[in-house]
């Protein structure tokens with residue numbers, strides 16, 4: 001029995017030993033596990049913190065990209081990106097400045113200044129405003145605000161090109177524990193983004209400007225094309241006119257010669273007939289001559305010949321005008337005084353029996369000297385004055401004035417006559433455009449005037465309102481000092 005107990009005790013002891021060992025092993029293992037679990041937990045916590053930080057960073061980048069692409073002006077872009085930087089770094093002070101040639105150019109925009117810790121002067125004294133190049137990254141330096149004795153913080157700043165010759169500065173004050181290398185890297189990426197966006201905005205502005213210039217050029221091109229079409233038409237008309245003038249001249253010459261010959265031959269023939277009738281008075285021949293009114297034919301034929309001569313004169317004038325229109329030469333230029341031209345033309349206009357109206361004249365006290373062909377300028381002025389007199393036949397007055405217009409002298413012919421309807425204003429310089437009755441106008445006057453003034457490097461302008469009046473201005477460049485020496489009085 002005792003032996004049996006002893007055996008059981010030994011068995012129990014062995015089991016106890018085994019279980020003690022097993023418990024110790026389990027305890028060690030538990031220790032290991034809990035240590036590993038702790039470490040794993042720690043790593044996880046750190047990872048979560050990093051992820052949170054990265055998330056903040058990503059959010060910061062996303063927002064900054066959004067701001068950069070949507071900003072419409074430089075200032076809103078800079079301010080909104082600075083706001084983001086300040087939030088990201090939890091800065092206690094954030095401001096942006098603009099500088100030109102090393103000096104501040106505008107009042108700084110302060111985005112935040114907790115407890116008014118920083119004065120503008122403190123900051124601007126620190127910034128290297130005279131730097132002409134872009135800082136390669138954000139600069140960081142210890143900073144103790146002068147107006148309170150707080151712990152030192154970090155002043156973080158960077159610059160960028162804001163516009164032509166204008167630099168911009170972003171400045172933040174960040175407490176020591178809130179800034180680390182990671183954040184500074186993120187801020188660097190951010191400033192790169194800001195610089196890129198500003199370049200884009202500047203380029204957009206430049207592009208808009210270029211587009212405007214291109215639009216202007218397109219406008220000028222289309223005007224030039226239109227003018228080219230008109231010039232081309234005028235040139236072909238010129239060729240045509242020259243041909244017509246030439247063709248008209250030859251028959252005109254022999255019609256005129258024949259006319260003269262007929263006149264010359266007819267008078268003695270009739271005289272002879274008259275003598276014959278007297279000599280053969282009462283004869284059948286004399287009765288025949290009388291009954292057919294042959295002797296009265298003289299008057300009729302002379303009248304017809306007179307009409308022919310007038311017609312031939314008119315045709316010659318038209319032919320001459322056409323030739324002037326084609327060959328409005330700039331030869332025979334001399335220095336002339338427009339005051340004198342105006343007075344001379346007025347005398348000639350007075351000869352025109354048709355128009356008895358007085359034309360008021362205003363000349364300059366000093367000579368209005370231009371380098372021109374006086375005959376041609378007189379021709380232009382005469383046509384314009386006669387047009388004005390014609391337009392005021394029923395009502396209205398005509399006035400002329402010589403004016404000094406900086407680089408040019410002008411002659412203004414103003415009338416308060418019938419005026420020109422808007423839709424006809426473009427047509428009046430076209431050859432053969434006339435509203436005058438048959439025999440009253442050829443419609444060549446203004447076309448010739450324009451080609452003459454163009455050939456003088458001048459300008460012929462017109463302003464008109466129907467039923468109110470018309471104003472023509474002839475502008476001619478002033479004669480240079482050198483040319484004035486040879487002035488013809």
Ligand SMILES: Nc1ncnc2c1ncn2[C@@H]1O[C@H](COP(=O)(O)OP(=O)(O)OP(=O)(O)O)[C@@H](O)[C@H]1O
Nearest residue numbers: 387388391419428434435441442443444445446470
């Ligand atoms: N001062 C004016 N007031 C109103 N209409 C005018 C005036 N000047 C010109 N015009 C208009 O312009 C047209 C063209 O003028 P332009 O001098 O070229 O020819 P014209 O006077 O008709 O003939 P001409 O060849 O004999 O000069 C005129 O017929 C007239 O309709």
Ligand SMILES: [Mg+2]
Nearest residue numbers: 383387445446
């Ligand atoms: Mg005319």
